[in-house]
Amino acid sequence: MSAGQSQDEFIARRRASWKELEQLLVLGKELHRSAPAEISRAASLYRSVCADLMRARAQFGPDVVRYLDGLAGRAHNLLYGTRAYRLAGLWELLVRDFPRTLRRRWQFFALANALFYLPFILGMLGALASVEFAETVLPSQTLARMESMYEQGFYAGRDVHEDSQMAGFYVLNNVGIAFRCFATGILFGLGSLFYSIYNGMVIGVVIGWVIRAGHGGNILTFVCGHGPFEQTAVVISAAAGLQMGWALVKTDGLTRMGSLRAQGKELGHLIVGAAAMLVIAAVIEGYWSPSAAPPELKWAASGVFILFVTAWLSLGGRRRRGARPVGARPEGAGASR
Structure with a gap:
């Protein structure tokens, strides 16, 4: 000029x-x-x-x-500028970004499932077969308390005020378990590995022990409703912890802190999604699981919850066939390829 x-x-x-x-x-x-x-x-x-x-x-x-x-x-x-917080943004994260990230990091999710469910099966079968095995994993007083909790079942339901108190307890308890599974992944994934195995073994022993005592129908009917959300969320938290630990091992030329920062967005998606599932699980566990609803209805609801979680994680965020990504040019526009 x-x-x-x-x-x-x-x-x-x-x-x-x-x-x-x-x-x-x-x-x-x-x-x-x-x-x-x-x-x-x-x-x-x-x-x-x-x-x-x-x-x-x-x-x-x-x-x-x-x-x-x-x-x-x-x-x-x-x-x-900083983006304003929007409920619509949280919704989009849960229905799109969270399941997409989980599918993209399916290896860690698969590993976390194996680390939880193999010890779970071992613990349940071990408790069914041997009192000594069960008492090696958990103290006899704890096993006796678990047995007494499910002895009567929930045919009479539970007081609504107690339901509200227990729902709050379940939120804190479940978040604590999930937090340990995730946060201890900072120890190069070893903490997440340990807590996945430990949680699976303990839960398996408790269920096996109660079944052995003759109250299997009560405990299984109780956990069938919230289990699809709660256990899946705990496994996802462990998967996020394993991913965090692996980022500290395989840095791809970055510093360990830089490698961890590079994973931050995906880890955030997984933790927010798992937290939402834990809140849903706590509400179900606080109000529905101990209700006087017939066992058949509870198992039917469990089937619906399993289908919902499966569809959410496997289909959420997938583009409709023929849909273009945001910002993509129509065919024929711009330079030829």
């Missing part, structure tokens, strides 16, 4: 760039969900507007400066 360029010439020369940036600002969608090329273009236009603003302040009148100042401010907020 020549040093003696007039304001009208400056505006005429730069107007197209400003209008293009304005169009990006009024699209009505968050820029981080746009195509990479769109984000890069918006950043380039923002830098050029900043340069225009500096020149306008030095050479031209307040009207041009005011317009460019407002345009640059809006673009800065779009590119660098």
Whole structure:
């Protein structure tokens, strides 16, 4: 640009760039969900507007400066501003990002399932076969308490105030278990491995012991409702812990902290999803599992819950057939491939 360029010439020369940036600002969608090329273009236009603003302040009148100042401010907020918390964003994370991340990291999920359910089966069969085995895993007083808890069943239901208290207890207890399974993954995954095996063994021994005592129908009918959510969430938490531990082992050339930061977004998806499942499990365990509903109805509900969890984790976030990603060009648009 020549040093003696007039304001009208400056505006005429730069107007197209400003209008293009304005169009990006009024699209009505968050820029981080746009195509990479769109984000890069918006950043380039923002830098050029900043340069225009500096020149306008030095050479031209307040009207041009005011317009460019407002345009640059809006673009800065779009590119660098903190996104407001939205319930819709949480919903999108749960129904889309969470199951997508879990499927993408299926190896850790499969390993966590094996680490939980193999000891679970071993513990249950061991308790059914041997008193000595059960008492090696848990003290005899604990086993006796578990037996007495399920001796009467829940045909009379439970007081609604007690239900509310227990629902709160289950939230804290379940979150504590899941937190240990995840957080101890910082020990290169060894903590998550230990707690997965430990939880599976203990739960298996408790169920096997109560079945051995003749109250298997009571305990299985009690856990069948919340189990699909609770146990799946605990396993997912352990999978996230294993993923965190593996990030500290296999850094791909990054520092360990850098490798951990690179996994942060995915770990966040898994933990938020697991936390939501634990809240659902606590509500079911607090109000539905101990209710006086017929066992047949509880098992039918369990089947529905299993189908729901399976569909959520296996189908959630999948694009409809023929749907294009956000920001993708229609076929034939742009340069040929």
